[in-house]
Amino acid sequence: xxxxxxxxxxxxxxxxxxxxxxxxxxxxxxxxxxxxxxxxxxxxxxxxxxxxxxxxxxxxxxxxxxxxxxxxxxxxxxxxxxxxxxxxxxxxxxxxxxxxxxxxxxxxxxxxxxxxxxxxxxxxxxxxxxxxxxxxxxxxxxxxxxxxxxxxxxxxxxxxxxxxxxxxxxxxxxxxxxxxxxxxxxxxxxxxxxxxxxxxxxxxxxxxxxxxxxxxxxxxxxxxxxxxxxxxxxxxxxxxxxxxxxxxxxxxxxxxxxxxxxxxxxxxxxxxxxxxxxxxxxxxxxxxxxxxxxxxxxxxxxxxxxxxxxxxxxxxxxxxxxxxxxxxxxxxxxxxxxxxxxxxxxxxxxxxxxxxxxxxxxxxxxxxxxxxxxxxxxxxxxxxxxxxxxxxxxxxxxxxxxxxxxxxx
Amino acid sequence: xxxxxxxxxxxxxxxxxxxxxxxxxxxxxxxxxxxxxxxxxxxxxxxxxxxxxxxxxxxxxxxxxxxxxxxxxxxxxxxxxxxxxxxxxxxxxxxxxxxxxxxxxxxxxxxxxxxxxxxxxxxxxxxxxxxxxxxxxxxxxxxxxxxxxxxxxxxxxxxxxxxxxxxxxxxxxxxxxxxxxxxxxxxxxxxxxxxxxxxxxxxxxxxxxxxxxxxxxxxxxxxxxxxxxxxxxxxxxxxxxxxxxxxxxxxxxxxxxxxxxxxxxxxxxxxxxxxxxxxxxxxxxxxxxxxxxxxxxxxxxxxxxxxxxxxxxxxxxxxxxxxxxxxxxxxxxxxxxxxxxxxxxxxxxxxxxxxxxxxxxxxxxxxxxxxxxxxxxxxxxxxxxxxxxxxxxxxxxxxxxxxxxxxxx
Numbered sequence: 001x002x003x004x005x006x007x008x009x010x011x012x013x014x015x016x017x018x019x020x021x022x023x024x025x026x027x028x029x030x031x032x033x034x035x036x037x038x039x040x041x042x043x044x045x046x047x048x049x050x051x052x053x054x055x056x057x058x059x060x061x062x063x064x065x066x067x068x069x070x071x072x073x074x075x076x077x078x079x080x081x082x083x084x085x086x087x088x089x090x091x092x093x094x095x096x097x098x099x100x101x102x103x104x105x106x107x108x109x110x111x112x113x114x115x116x117x118x119x120x121x122x123x124x125x126x127x128x129x130x131x132x133x134x135x136x137x138x139x140x141x142x143x144x145x146x147x148x149x150x151x152x153x154x155x156x157x158x159x160x161x162x163x164x165x166x167x168x169x170x171x172x173x174x175x176x177x178x179x180x181x182x183x184x185x186x187x188x189x190x191x192x193x194x195x196x197x198x199x200x201x202x203x204x205x206x207x208x209x210x211x212x213x214x215x216x217x218x219x220x221x222x223x224x225x226x227x228x229x230x231x232x233x234x235x236x237x238x239x240x241x242x243x244x245x246x247x248x249x250x251x252x253x254x255x256x257x258x259x260x261x262x263x264x265x266x267x268x269x270x271x272x273x274x275x276x277x278x279x280x281x282x283x284x285x286x287x288x289x290x291x292x293x294x295x296x297x298x299x300x301x302x303x304x305x306x307x308x309x310x311x312x313x314x315x316x317x318x319x320x321x322x323x324x325x326x327x328x329x330x331x332x333x334x335x336x337x338x339x340x341x342x343x344x345x346x347x348x349x350x351x352x353x354x355x356x357x358x359x360x361x362x363x364x365x366x367x368x369x370x371x372x373x374x375x376x377x378x379x380x381x382x383x384x385x386x387x388x389x390x391x392x393x394x395x396x397x398x399x400x401x402x403x404x405x406x407x408x409x
Numbered sequence: 410x411x412x413x414x415x416x417x418x419x420x421x422x423x424x425x426x427x428x429x430x431x432x433x434x435x436x437x438x439x440x441x442x443x444x445x446x447x448x449x450x451x452x453x454x455x456x457x458x459x460x461x462x463x464x465x466x467x468x469x470x471x472x473x474x475x476x477x478x479x480x481x482x483x484x485x486x487x488x489x490x491x492x493x494x495x496x497x498x499x500x501x502x503x504x505x506x507x508x509x510x511x512x513x514x515x516x517x518x519x520x521x522x523x524x525x526x527x528x529x530x531x532x533x534x535x536x537x538x539x540x541x542x543x544x545x546x547x548x549x550x551x552x553x554x555x556x557x558x559x560x561x562x563x564x565x566x567x568x569x570x571x572x573x574x575x576x577x578x579x580x581x582x583x584x585x586x587x588x589x590x591x592x593x594x595x596x597x598x599x600x601x602x603x604x605x606x607x608x609x610x611x612x613x614x615x616x617x618x619x620x621x622x623x624x625x626x627x628x629x630x631x632x633x634x635x636x637x638x639x640x641x642x643x644x645x646x647x648x649x650x651x652x653x654x655x656x657x658x659x660x661x662x663x664x665x666x667x668x669x670x671x672x673x674x675x676x677x678x679x680x681x682x683x684x685x686x687x688x689x690x691x692x693x694x695x696x697x698x699x700x701x702x703x704x705x706x707x708x709x710x711x712x713x714x715x716x717x718x719x720x721x722x723x724x725x726x727x728x729x730x731x732x733x734x735x736x737x738x739x740x741x742x743x744x745x746x747x748x749x750x751x752x753x754x755x756x757x758x759x760x761x762x763x764x765x766x767x768x769x770x771x772x773x774x775x776x777x778x779x780x781x782x783x784x785x786x787x788x789x790x791x792x793x794x795x796x797x798x799x800x801x802x803x804x805x806x807x808x809x810x811x812x813x814x815x816x817x818x
Contacts, residue, residue: 043452043455050482053485058489066478068452069475072455076459080466085472088471090445090508
């Protein structure tokens with residue numbers, strides 16, 4: 001029996017890996033024949049990374065450019081390198097990104113924390129100086145819409161132990177795979193069709209919000225009373241977008257959000273995060289932020305406040321908002337009511353805001369100069385069924401948007 | 410008992426890893442404070458790669474730039490990519506190499522085949538088109554002597570199974586670690602001192618050979634009757650060299666050879682390889698090559714001939730010699746009498762020649778125009794205790810150099 005069960009699980013797992021890889025390549029990045037595909041991975045993610053490479057070559061990719069980031073190497077840097085050098089990034093990192101954009105490449109990144117506790121005990125001020133694997137130029141190619149890209153989760157043993165500490169390691173990994181498979185709709189008979197349907201629903205919500213021409217959003221709940229002003233041309237989108245060359249792609253798998261870029265000058269009030277945030281190698285829990293005239297002027301947390309505080313001092317825009325996103329309780333992630341310690345999953349469980357760089361394509365050209373600019377883009381979750389979201393129209397009328405996690409529009 | 414033994418082995422292994430990493434960083438590459446360190450690794454080599462990163466940062470490195478090459482991704486390319494695209498290399502690969510040189514970086518590469526059988530069944534003509542992870546520019550920075558670099562072996566489970574198919578996997582890995590530790594003199598109380606001593610002996614041999622001002626070498630043994638003409642200014646070296654900035658480093662750990670660059674026009678006769686060669690993902694065994702006026706004009710093998718034949722048609726210089734090297738039986742690798750299926754180890758077990766690019770620093774400026782040029786540099790082993798090596802002086806006198814594997818000078 002045991003060996004038969006083991007066999008079944010292996011086959012199951014291989015099937016899930018292939019199905020997820022296929023979804024990532026065909027639907028997420030929508031890789032086109034002749035494209036270079038940048039593939040960002042980490043040690044421990046080889047099975048999915050290799051399946052993606054194979055799916056990409058089957059889809060006609062010209063070259064799959066694997067880059068593997070090892071957080072253990074970054075950890076050694078934090079421990080032993082001259083602190084004055086921690087901001088250094090080799091010039092070829094950015095050059096590669098720019099070239100990927102010039103050559104109209106596809107890009108795939110695998111998320112999911114590997115060695116999530118490794119940076120415990122490192123001075124948060126140091127952590128905030130080295131933002132790798134993020135490079136500044138990756139935001140540029142997103143905003144220039146020259147790359148069809150996607151980020152998707154890759155289960156690993158260490159991530160599974162973080163999410164399900166109560167389970168045996170093998171069971172935890174199995175559970176994580178099962179939940180990720182569900183969240184990514186890979187358990188549907190036709191995952192792509194399932195995503196098209198969900199996307200259509202999100203597009204319909206975004207269209208309704210656009211027609212309301214809101215001036216601001218108001219979030220009210222435990223520890224939260226926050227007003228986020230919008231730009232006159234802020235438009236709502238879901239994560240189904242197109243490159244300048246017309247390649248439609250889904251930048252996040254999974255995605256459950258509608259989002260826009262707010263006015264970086266008009267966020268007021270205070271907000272309490274509803275999920276932990278894992279950023280720059282540090283866990284941030286119980287985050288509380290007060291905004292005045294758009295700036296985060298006070299920032300505290302139960303854990304990890306220093307890291308985030310350092311990040312908000314990174315540049316002119318890193319203490320202001322670049323995104324606001326709404327997520328309803330239909331989200332497959334939200335309905336699991338689990339913390340994944342991975343922004344991609346957690347941000348699609350709940351409404352959220354992001355400090356840092358805004359998203360050009362969500363704002364009319366005439367307001368581009370007003371979009372927040374930063375090297376960073378840090379999402380954190382502020383929504384829950386206990387947080388009421390209200391739209392404020394230009395005339396001042398208040399329209400309920402989310403109550404108890406359900407759309408009111 | 411079992412757990413105590415397990416513990417002991419783990420500690421032993423950790424100690425070996427740290428000692429090898431330290432040797433690679435301090436003696437091999439001789440990393441200098443403030444340097445960028447390029448670190449080329451593969452999946453499965455994380456423990457040593459991370460120890461090297463840590464040792465490099467302790468030595469004052471500014472940044473360790475890890476690049477991980479996954480042969481499984483290359484395999485997917487071979488299976489599914491358009492064959493016409495297989496020669497494509499993203500421009501940032503070469504650009505990175507050039508910049509590494511410009512910035513006077515250190516470079517460390519970990520050898521040892523991972524998934525050695527993966528390319529079985531792939532058309533050898535296709536294999537010869539994709540030379541990655543080798544990039545043309547890496548030979549340039551070696552020849553410009555702008556980087557202090559080293560290549561060193563990293564034991565992995567898959568490599569161990571290839572070398573010791575008769576052992577249980579865990580025993581095979583333990584055996585490979587033990588032999589690599591011995592070969593790399595990490596089992597000496599002071600490995601650096603042990604290497605300095607061996608290097609001094611090799612320098613003495615090189616000096617003697619230089620004083621002989623040889624015109625050619627002659628190799629005679631089973632299946633071998635080969636004359637390799639030298640250039641007027643061919644000088645003998647061992648693998649302890651200096652960058653243009655005076656950083657002394659050991660480009661190979663281990664190293665047991667003295668070598669020079671021959672005249673690419675004057676190799677004549679036939680030669681039979683004395684060890685298998687693992688190149689471009691293919692195993693080449695029983696290699697037999699006939700040279701006329703310097704060119705490999707006939708090439709056959711028991712296995713893998715097509716791959717090598719394709720490679721020799723790569724460019725103008727890929728069928729001519731760029732190196733000739735002599736290894737005596739004092740080599741710790743040679744005395745194990747084992748095939749490691751890894752050029753770095755196997756080439757230091759036996760005398761060898763290399764098709765492709767020559768080594769500028771071994772030849773006087775006046776003969777630089779005569780050095781062989783190629784994108785490739787493929788070493789293959791032609792020496793054994795059964796192969797007599799004789800020097801031919803300019804006047805025609807013949808001087809025994811190696812007999813029964815022992816130096817005669």
